[in-house]
Amino acid sequence: ALMPSYQDDLKVEWMRAVTALKIEAAVPQLIDLVTRDTHNTLSTGIERAVHIGGRVAEGWLFTLSTGHISPVIRAEAEQGLKKLREVR
Numbered sequence: 001a002l003m004p005s006y007q008d009d010l011k012v013e014w015m016r017a018v019t020a021l022k023i024e025a026a027v028p029q030l031i032d033l034v035t036r037d038t039h040n041t042l043s044t045g046i047e048r049a050v051h052i053g054g055r056v057a058e059g060w061l062f063t064l065s066t067g068h069i070s071p072v073i074r075a076e077a078e079q080g081l082k083k084l085r086e087v088r
Helices: 001-021 026-035 037-053 055-067 069-088
Strands: none
Touching: 001 026, 001 037, 026 037, 026 055, 037 055, 037 069, 055 069
């Protein structure tokens, strides 16, 4: 049980670091990390993608906003996409 918790902590710290530094090249890895996880993690990924910005983040948010199964995720992605486009 120690290893999964340790990995989760590392994941959270990595996401914080790439978000704080706005590393656009890390967005594909961010997407990969959050896509296979819980709803909460996906919501966090959306927030972080908006903060980082860039074309990959914009494309991912568009895809989520138009095609995700959850109406909550679609709405969050749509709001995030709007914010991202306002900043440009």
